[in-house]
Amino acid sequence: MRIGIGFDIHRLVEGRSLLLGGVKIPSAKGLLGHSDGDVLLHALCDALLGAVGAGDIGSYFPDSDPKWKGVSSQIFLEKATELASRKSLRVENVDAVILTEEPRLGPHRIAIQRSIAQILRVKDDRINVKAKTMEKLGPIGEGEAMAAYVVVLLEKE
Numbered sequence: 826m827r828i829g830i831g832f833d834i835h836r837l838v839e840g841r842s843l844l845l846g847g848v849k850i851p852s853a854k855g856l857l858g859h860s861d862g863d864v865l866l867h868a869l870c871d872a873l874l875g876a877v878g879a880g881d882i883g884s885y886f887p888d889s890d891p892k893w894k895g896v897s898s899q900i901f902l903e904k905a906t907e908l909a910s911r912k913s914l915r916v917e918n919v920d921a922v923i924l925t926e927e928p929r930l931g932p933h934r935i936a937i938q939r940s941i942a943q944i945l946r947v948k949d950d951r952i953n954v955k956a957k958t959m960e961k962l963g964p965i966g967e968g969e970a971m972a973a974y975v976v977v978l979l980e981k982e
Contacts, residue, residue, distance in 0.1 A: 827914060827979040829876030831868035834965075834972035845923060845930070846937035846954065847899050847944060852928045856971060859888035863898035865923055865954070868973040869941065870898070872919075873905040876979045877912050902944050914979040918951045924965050924972040930956035 841855025844863040856862030870882045886893045886901050909915070919941065923930060930937070938952040945952075959966035 826917070826981075827876040829872040829874065829977045829979070831871030831873075831875065831975040831977075832972065833864045833867035833871065833882075834970055835862050835864045835867075836964075836970050837968060843928070844898070845933070846921075847897075847940040848933060848936045850928060850930070850933055854968075860886070860893055860896045860901070861898050864971050865921060865937070865973045865975070866898035866902050866941075866944075868975040869919065869921065869977065870901045870905045872975040872977040873902075873909055873916075873979070876977055877909050877914060879905075879908050899944055902941075906945055909979055910982075913982045915982050916945050916947050916951060917978040917980045919945070919953065919975060919977050921952075921954045921973060921975040923954065923956045924959055924974075925956060926958050926961065926966050926968050930954075 835856040835858050837854040838857045839854055843850045843852040843855040844861050846865045934954050937954050939949050942949045942952045964970040
């Protein structure tokens, strides 16, 4: 078994769509990023890459490379999953926490979990997503940013 942890944070801005786990969430603000800014998929990529000992998302998809501008983060996750598969590792489970003051993510949690399961090609019950507020503390609590922590467990195929 291999365990990886991932973290990412992005600024919230007007004029961008909010994508979390590959799901478009209704919101007045979206995540600023070189790609689509999906903070949850970025953290999951880092967790997968960490579990296989393959560095981090910036090593493969640097924001200095124009070819990644505006790209769907699902592509990043698919590539990270391919790296794990080449090492004969498969996802056993994913546990994620999204830190945001708003929007409320409870109504979207199942859709986000299903989207991630579909991208990873695993059963829905292997993915767990939680959302927590920051009690109005710091940039996340003030609605200026959103972050995600992800832990992934990989097993040999």
